[in-house]
Amino acid sequence: MSPYHRPIPNTWWLKRKPYILFMIRELTSVFVAGYCIFLLVLVYKLTQGADAYGNFMAALKSPSSVALHLITLAFVLYHTITWFNLTPKILVLYRGEDRIPQGLVAGAFYTGWVVISVIIAWLVLGV
């Protein structure tokens, strides 16, 4: 005999705001993967020569590409924020007997994020 499980409707996550936010956080992964596939296609186009790559890059100017990028950016930023806010709960650091405050750990990641972003922009854009 198996133990009784109370049935849970598949729409449980629509019932409360924190559940909806949880589901949005989980769905950010779809946009993360989508953008990585976009990057992979970009590199693939490079292997197909200057014309193929040029056409692909020209398509970035289309309204649909810009719109998709903006939607992706919103979801990926939500991923970044929720990720850094969760990190101190998993990465528990001590200095001597005292636990390093969660805000400080998260702050270090946010700072690192800004520094890395500036370095990448500088390297990629060559400004």
Next chain:
Amino acid sequence: MAKSNEPIWWSLFSAGGMVAAMILPVLIIITGILVPFGLVDDDPLNFERIYTALSQSWLIKLIFFIVITLPLFHWAHRFRFTLVDVGLKSVSTLISILCYGGAITGTIVSIVVFWNI
């Protein structure tokens, strides 16, 4: 204790999540806003420059490869549990195969693409 593959998938999920959080936003701003709107000079993503960078440096190739593939495993792990959470528990094995299999396929395709540069 029963053996489990979970630590491997969780490590890849975690590493991929960190790469995605740190690196993807600025790249999206570059390819989605700065370059298409011409807000930067001299078309920095032009063919010559990117092709040269990737074809002449194994380090740059490796960095691109990691940035593309690790987040795929982040997706696979997270999306797997999302699907189970919305009621697909009865086919959870199939979901695991499709999700992790998808990430592995993406990694293999990436290896081939990067090999050909």
